[in-house]
Every structure is written in structure tokens, then in C-alpha cells.
Amino acid sequence: MTQSQMTPAPTQQMQECIEACMSCHSMCEETMSSCMQKGGGQQQMQIMRALLDCTEMxxxxxxxxxxxxxxxxxxxxLCAKVCDMCAEACMSMPDDQQMMRCAEACRRCxxxxxxxxxxxM
Structure with missing residues (x-):
């Protein structure tokens, strides 16, 4: 039995969701790196927690x-809920372009x- 006989190919919808998850994961990682370089106070820490939750999820x-x-x-x-939370956290810094790109990736995911x-499924 070949691998393709054991596991059906992902549907177009599933493939799009997997790609959105991976794109969001990468964007959150980049945004976390950007946050770490900037430093910051309590607001930044809350955003970083949301980003970390989102990258893992x-x-x-x-x-x-x-x-x-x-x-x-x-x-x-559950992933949709975490992504929504992360998008909201990123939206708290509307002047930061990296945060806005991240919020968009989170919303799409x-x-x-x-x-x-x-x-x-």
C-alpha cells in the first residue's frame, strides 16, 4: 500500500488553512523578534505573550x-480564537507596520x- 492510498490528499480548503497557519506562524515569529529588539513595558509583554501563544498554536x-x-x-x-486574540493585541500598536502586518496574518488564519x-474535516 502506498502512502497516497493510506492518507487522502488534503483538500484545497485544508491546504489553504495549513498555509495560512504557517504564514501566521512565521509572521508572529518575525514580530516577536521585532518586539524583542525594541524592548518595552507591560503592553509589549502582553503582546509578546499573545505572539508566543499564536506561534505555538x-x-x-x-x-x-x-x-x-x-x-x-x-x-x-481554538487556533482561530488564539489568532483573534493575537490580532487584537497587535492592533493596540496601530503605528507599528510590523504589528499591522501580523494582525492581518492572524485575521486571515x-x-x-x-x-x-x-x-x-
Missing amino acids: TRMCADMMMRRSPMSAEMCM AQTCRAMAGAG
Whole structure:
């Protein structure tokens, strides 16, 4: 039995969600690096916690979809919530272009994850 016979190819919707998760993961990592270079106070620390949560969740969500975990739908729903929280945190610094790009990546990921969760995989 070949690998393709054991595991069906990902649907277009799943592939888009995996890509959105990985793109969001990368953007949050870049944004965290930018935050660390700037330093900052309590607000910056709250944003960094949100970014860290989002990087971990998006990576795990993509991994679970790729291996067809039976928990993927639930993970996608949780990932959408974490991405929404991260987008809100980034939006608290509207003058920072990196934060705005990150918020956009988080919103796109949340949207695709909600769609995947609704699809029932």
C-alpha cells in the first residue's frame, strides 16, 4: 500500500488553512523578534505573550491537519480564537507596520481555521 492510498490528499480548503497557519506562524515569529529588539513595558509583554501563544498554536494546528488528527476541527477552532486574540493585541500598536502586518496574518488564519472547523474535516 502506498502512502497516497493510506492518507487522502488534503483538500484545497485544508491546504489553504495549513498555509495560512504557517504564514501566521512565521509572521508572529518575525514580530516577536521585532518586539524583542525594541524592548518595552507591560503592553509589549502582553503582546509578546499573545505572539508566543499564536506561534505555538498555529504550528500545532498545521501539524495536526497534515497528519489528519481526529482533533483537527477542535484545534482549528481554538487556533482561530488564539489568532483573534493575537490580532487584537497587535492592533493596540496601530503605528507599528510590523504589528499591522501580523494582525492581518492572524485575521486571515483565524478566518481559514473557522472555515475548516465548520467543514468538520
